[in-house]
Structures are given as structure tokens and as C-alpha cells.
Amino acid sequence: MKYLKVKNKKYKLPIFCPDATRAVVRSVDTKDLINVGIDGVCVNTLHLIHDPGKAVLKKFGGVRKFMDFPGLIISDSGGFQVFSLIYARGKKKGGRVIDDGAIFYTGGLKKPVKNLLTPEKSIQMQFEIGSDIMICLDDCPSSNISEKQNKTSVERTISWARRCEIEFEKQISLRHLPIIKRPLLFGVVQGGDNKDLREFCLSELLKIGFDGYGMGGWVPNAGNPLQVDLIKWLAKIIPDKYYKYGLGIGKLEDLIVFTKAGYQIYDCVLPTRDARHQRLYEIKKPLKNLIGARVPKSFFRYLYINKQKHQKENKPISKYCDCLVCKNYSRAYLNHLFKLNEPLAMRLATIHNLRIYAMVIRQLRKEVK
Template sequence: MILEFKVEAEDGRARSGIAKLRGKKFKTPVFLPVATLASVRALDFRDLEEIGIEIIMANTFHLHLKPGEDLIKKFGGLHKFMNFDGVIATDSGGFQVFSLGLGMEHGIGKIADNIFLERMRNVSRKGEKWIEVDDEGITFRNPLNGSMMRLTAKKSMEIQAKLGSDIVFAFDECTSPLSDKEYTARALERTHRWILECMESYDKKQAIFGIVQGGEYRDLRIKSAEFISSLELDGYGIGGSLGKSKADMLNILDWVIPILNENKPRHLLGIGAIEDIFNCVEKGIDMFDCVSPTRWARRGHLYVSPSSGGNVENKFRIHIKNAQFRESELPIDESCDCFVCKNYTRAYLHHLFNANELTYFRLSAFHNVYFMANLMEEIRKAIEGNYFEELKKEWLGY
């Protein structure tokens, strides 16, 4: 284990802390922008530095397909390849195999949208299955060219070692809300066996996180949390199907978090809505990752805080395409001090978006990523100052 984690302040079950590894550090609670293909879309390393991003998440599966881990290794690993010297975490590739392997990237969330996965799992195309799970790993078709590929625990660790990330996630099977209990239990046994294989084969210069699975089933989640907590891991991920509603997700956190060793960081995989972040930090989550800030930006949705009209109903977003912004002299968000908000109007962003100008993508991504980083900073300060509940109420209204 190479990651040192220290809880610095607690407010209820919410906590702030600092993680140190390989001469780098990041403060928690933290939101990891996702750099799927070794790029936080539309941004470069100077942008990330200016925003103060300490840690990002890259995708093992995508990078394995394109450009391939051998090429990245040739260039000295991910940090050098993309010129980012903060902390890089890589996921195990398991979740992507289940979603992307089926060409279903868009619209798949961590909650009930995952039903697509289950529907597609056994759908054959030209009479052949796209994904087969067995006890040793997953066989699937390369979504780029249809050739057969195989991912195992050992292979996932090999790829992540070549990528040279700082934090690796153990290989897991991601089940969907439509998986019945019997299937989820079998998948959980496989996932637990795979963690042990990962712990044997990963590069010990990296930190390793194990993922708690078990779907929406209380006893399976508890069993998984107990098992994961008994292992010598650097941190914990909470993944897989988080139930059919936000209430289910919070229940799962209530079952799992008290069991996990409190001296290790807890990462909730793939969750990034602002309302969820407040509710999950309140339950004791330290780390989040999601493609949402850059994906929403590309589609015209820009984050706004309560002082600029953001609330739970509008999900703290305005849609910049709306005609009401055509002549708006206001910045995107009045309380945001990013360079976009300091220098440009909503009218300008509205124009760039409608004109499909490339500059729009950078400016909108910069604001949304900055906004999330700034929100996490506010949350940390609130935990340290013991006013997290007040801040949450100010944002969510409850």
C-alpha cells in the first residue's frame, strides 16, 4: 500500500481529508474530471493546472482499444503522454466492457438506465453474443472492428501497469438493476476472486482500490463491504448498480460505508450530479468521477449556482441555446470567478453554441470543470467549518 490518507475534519458523517501518494497529493472530497481517452475533452494541461485539478480519471478500456497501452508506455506512460503531472486514476475496464462493448455508451447511467446493459447482454448480432462472462474473465467483441477480445483480472492490471497510472481499480463485474439476486451473487463471487488476482498481479508502485459490488441487495452489499474491508487495499470504490432510485443509492451507502475501514478513501464510481454529490458527501463519500461536466457542456448545459438561479429542479444548469440568453450581458454564473465568467457574457456563449464554434467547447468545458472543482472546495471548507448542512440546504433547499 502506497497511499496515505488522513481525515482532517468531520461534520456529521461528511469528512474532508488529504491523500498522498508518489510525491503527489489531493484533497477530499474531490471530483475527478474524466479523461476518457487521455484528454479532459476540449481542455489541455494548462487549463487543468489553472483550475487546480489535482486528480483525474482515465479509462483503461478505451485506452486499451485506442491508442493501446504499449504505445502509451513507449511515451513514458499516461502522465508524460498527456503532459499532466497530477494524480491519474484508471478504472478497471469492467464497466466499459459492459456498456461500450455493446456500443451503448450514450444514455447509460449508474442507476436504472443500466437496464440497457441487461437487455443487450444476451442479444446476439448475426447470431453471435457480444459479451460472455465466465469465471476467469469477459470475452467480447471490439466495438471498433468486431474482433473478439478478452479481459481478465490479470490483463486489466497489466494494461493499467503499462498506462502507469497512480491509482488502479481492481477488475470487477458490473451488474445491472435487472440482474436478479442469484445472478448478482454469482457475479459478486467472481468479482471477489478477481480482486485477489488483481492484488497478486498489480504493479506495487501503484495504489490499488477494490470495488464493493452486490447490486441493490443488502446482504450482498454487506458481504462485499466486509470482504473488501478485510483486504490490504489503498482505498475503496463503490460500484455497480446503485438501485432503481436515488433513495436506493443512499440506502446502499448506509449499508456499506460503516463497514469500510474509515482510514481509507471511498470513491463512488460514475456519480456526478450536484444533488447526489451533496447527499453522498453527507454519507461519507470522499471521491467522485463522472463525464458530466464536459458532456453537459458540449450539449449546451452550463452549471449555475443558486445565486444565478441554479436549483434541484433545473439540476443547477442553464441551457445556453435558449433565446432568453441572446442579449444577456450576464456571465454564465455570477458567483463563478473562472476566466470565462470574468471575461464573457451569456450572449457570447449563446452565439458560439448556435454557430457551432470550436471555441464554445473549450469555454464551456472550462467553466463546468472549474465550477465542480470550486463546489468541492466550498464543500471542504464547509466540513472544516462545521456548516456542511447549512451549505447543503442553501444549494438543495433541504
């Protein structure tokens, strides 16, 4: 598929959406995003429930107007937080998962406030967010679980997906949404590294029927050959008439590996987080033949701008980048701004890293068959 079509708009594929977890891509504003060629963002349902909350978003008619972003808006369901806030922290600390939904503890360990996120609540909130792509709440487990736990997580994911789909249709009808205002709903395939469970999960989700499918679980990483094999295999068994979403992907080289495998939609926190941690991307040569390259990583290197060697360096971060930073400022100036802890450093570094992602995506659009 060359385009993602939703709410009477068309977006070129593949598409990369930086994470705007709390309705902001940290350090930059939406005009910066548009100027660097970012076509979409990914917000987080669970975080937006707490801040700014449902009432505020309702007043604005959704997050698009609230943050003034005209592009594609994806809302993550809160499923990944089942992993990061509950499983990864240990059961008693972050919350617990029951068949009805996920209970998140907020307000500290001594007096925890229990907030239950059900599949229905997640979908209702995603309608208040007004996103173009909504994601089903899933039970996203840790990678080191037993077969039994894996099976439970898959069963729960399927049952929650079914409830999400029912709530989705209910909201469409309650809100009298015509076809041109209808968002898309994606299912998440769980099953860890067990291909039989993954296949079972996908086949059950296909029976329910979604617009697209994503691979859930730990964040895949092109540096791990087993994960690459699994994610490639999954792309093959998802029928081509559906959108294929690489949830949480990824590193620059991952965009290439997974686009080659058949995925078209990505979201990740990495380019902006790297920028804040002074890790920038230096393109080594003009971008071409990315998909055909033997080593997908060979076109760029990491540049750690805090290093002493950049202190007097009067050249851009990357001579093959056309962003406002590379056109106007030297490595020495950026090194200086970071040393001062100047907020401008974060903004410039983020603009540069996102521009590199946008350039890679633009090149992949040319190359993908």
C-alpha cells in the same frame, strides 16, 4: 481523512476527477484543467488498451507524460464497460463474461474480433498507464438481475479482486518499485440492492486488503432515495482508515450528499458532457453551508445556453463564478458560438462547468469534518 497520499504526493480531499477516458478531457487541454482547479483525472484502461495502446504508453512511461498532466491519475479497470458494453447491449452484441474475464467484441457484428480482458491484463495495463489509483476489474451487472445472477457477479468480483491483488504485487516486484513509487489499489463492492451480498462482498475484499473501496453497480444518483440510503449505509460499513470512492459520481448535488455520507473521491463524465450539450451550471448565491443545506440542489440551477432568451443577454453565465468565461464573456456570446457550432463554444462551456465543480469541491473541503 484530509489528504490522499500516494507516490510521495498529497492531494486534498474530497477530490473530483473528470473523466479523461481516452487520455483527454474532451474539449479542453491539461493547462485549462489546471487553471480551473482540477486536481485529478480518471482514464479508462479498456479504451486506452485500444487507443493509443500499450506500446505508445510504454514509450512515454505512462499517461501522465503522454497527456502532460501533473495531477492525480485514476485508472478505471474496464469493469464499468462490462456493464455498458456487454450487459447493457445484450449478450451477443457487445461480448460475454466468463470466469476468466470479460470478452469484448470489437470490429462490428459481422466479423467481431474477440478481446479478452482478464483481471491480470487490466492490472498490467494500469501499470503501463502509470496511474496513482488502480481499480480492480469487477463484474458490474445490470440493475435488474435475479438474485442468482447477483450472487454470481459478487463471487466473480471477489475472485477477480483476488487475482488483481496478486498481479498488482507481482508487477510491483517485477518493476522493483520502491514504496514512494507504489500506486494504490482499490476494490469494488458489488451486490446490487441486496445489503447482505454487499456486506459479504466488502468483508471478502477487506480480507484480501485494499487501499480503498468503491461502490460498484449502477451509477448512484442523489435523486433516488433508495440508492442514497444504500450508498450511505455502505460508507458507514467501510472502515474509516480506508479511502472511500464514489465511482461514477456524480451530479453537483451528489457531491454534497455523498461527501456528507463519508465518500472522498469522485469521477464523472457529467460536467463535461453537460457542457457539450449546452447545459451549464448557474450558481445562485455565494457558496457556503453546502453540507448543512436542507435541499442540496438549492444553490444552483441549470442554464440551457441554446435558448432564445440568452441571445441578447449581456451578463455572465454565473455572477458567482470566477472562471475565464464568466469574467470575460456574455451569455449572448456563448449562445452565438454554439449556434455557429464553433469548437470554442465547447471549450468555454467545459471550462465553466469544471470550474463550478472545482469551486464546490473547494467549499466542501472547508466544510467537511
